[in-house]
Amino acid sequence: MTLNGKLSLLVCGGAGYIGSHMARMIAEAGHEVTIFDNLSTGHKEALKWGRFIQGDLRNPADLDAAFKGTHYDAVFHFSALIVVSESVEKPFDYYENNVTGTLNLLQTMHKHGVKRFVFSSTAAVYGDPVMDIITETHPLSPLNPYGRSKLFVEEILEDYATAYGMDSVRFRYFNAAGAHPDGTIGEAHNPETHLIPNILLSSIDKGRRLKIFGSDYPTPDGTCVRDYVHILDLCSAHLAAVVYMAQNPGSHCFNLGNGQGFSILEVLKAAGDVIGHRIEFDFEPARAGDSPRLVADSSKALAELKWKPRYTDLREIIETAYRWHKNPVY
Numbered sequence: 001m002t003l004n005g006k007l008s009l010l011v012c013g014g015a016g017y018i019g020s021h022m023a024r025m026i027a028e029a030g031h032e033v034t035i036f037d038n039l040s041t042g043h044k045e046a047l048k049w050g051r052f053i054q055g056d057l058r059n060p061a062d063l064d065a066a067f068k069g070t071h072y073d074a075v076f077h078f079s080a081l082i083v084v085s086e087s088v089e090k091p092f093d094y095y096e097n098n099v100t101g102t103l104n105l106l107q108t109m110h111k112h113g114v115k116r117f118v119f120s121s122t123a124a125v126y127g128d129p130v131m132d133i134i135t136e137t138h139p140l141s142p143l144n145p146y147g148r149s150k151l152f153v154e155e156i157l158e159d160y161a162t163a164y165g166m167d168s169v170r171f172r173y174f175n176a177a178g179a180h181p182d183g184t185i186g187e188a189h190n191p192e193t194h195l196i197p198n199i200l201l202s203s204i205d206k207g208r209r210l211k212i213f214g215s216d217y218p219t220p221d222g223t224c225v226r227d228y229v230h231i232l233d234l235c236s237a238h239l240a241a242v243v244y245m246a247q248n249p250g251s252h253c254f255n256l257g258n259g260q261g262f263s264i265l266e267v268l269k270a271a272g273d274v275i276g277h278r279i280e281f282d283f284e285p286a287r288a289g290d291s292p293r294l295v296a297d298s299s300k301a302l303a304e305l306k307w308k309p310r311y312t313d314l315r316e317i318i319e320t321a322y323r324w325h326k327n328p329v330y
């Protein structure tokens with residue numbers, strides 16, 4: 001599938017990890033990009049592509065200002081609070097930002113006649129898996145407020161499609177990983193909670209010891225199994241979604257993963273191969289709200305979006321992340 005003509009695309013959360021890679025991919029494909037971000041967790045150093053508007057989703061006036069004078073062909077929405085354990089402690093913050101904020105965004109789109117929306121959802125909507133490989137028809141039963149905040153928005157999107165004719169694609173990401181291979185943008189959360197960056201950071205900063213959460217999950221080696229998908233593969237699916245919505249009205253959901261599960265100990269081994277030495281760690285109690293195994297069946301995205309992940313080798317994904325973490329710009 002190809003995108004015809006020059007599009008104008010809004011990237012909410014374009015200063016963050018996935019959003020900054022998305023803004024870059026849009027600009028490099030020759031389209032116009034506008035970034036809307038409150039810079040609460042994003043980085044202004046990552047704002048190298050397109051026009052930047054600082055604003056907060058919780059403030060409808062900020063959103064209105066971002067939509068005045070520009071017609072967007074589609075909106076990509078990456079602005080979210082994403083830390084599962086924090087969502088258990090601070091549900092208000094998660095529902096206010098992830099649900100109310102998104103509702104404000106959708107209502108602003110509706111008011112300004114913008115009809116296409118791509119939403120970053122998560123495999124966390126599935127909860128404890130009842131299938132080895134998860135398809136989009138797996139029961140939806142999130143284990144924590146983060147997952148629920150994403151599921152509520154998914155349901156709102158179905159209602160917006162029915163009532164207002166707003167088309168949407170909801171992507172259930174499995175574990176986003178890696179960085180742009182040129183090493184100029186990458187993952188930088190504070191505090192960092194994700195596995196691959198924490199492994200790499202502990203290998204670079206000797207004072208920072210890796211913790212592995214949980215050793216008696218019902219998995220072959222007792223540690224959690226996840227499906228790691230490269231950030232640029234996630235972004236390319238978003239561009240395909242814009243084309244798809246033009247031909248397929250309504251609200252659609254797709255899993256995005258590589259379809260291969262790796263335990264934490266397997267990720268650690270692969271990272272050790274990339275870095276060239278073993279990484280020391282301590283086992284800690286399991287984190288609240290973590291699912292033992294999340295592995296995607298992405299065949300729907302492969303068939304309907306004609307999406308094909310390019311980074312199918314875990315070591316290569318880790319290599320791109322390592323290039324960034326060795327020499328981070330922010």
Ligand code: UDP
Nearest residue numbers: 193194195196198211212213224226287290
């Ligand atoms: N994890 C870990 N140590 C860390 C970070 C994560 O053991 O420093 C584990 C976490 O408990 C989960 C897996 O690694 O089982 C993936 O966690 P991550 O936060 O990267 O992604 P999630 O699957 O929670 O979205």
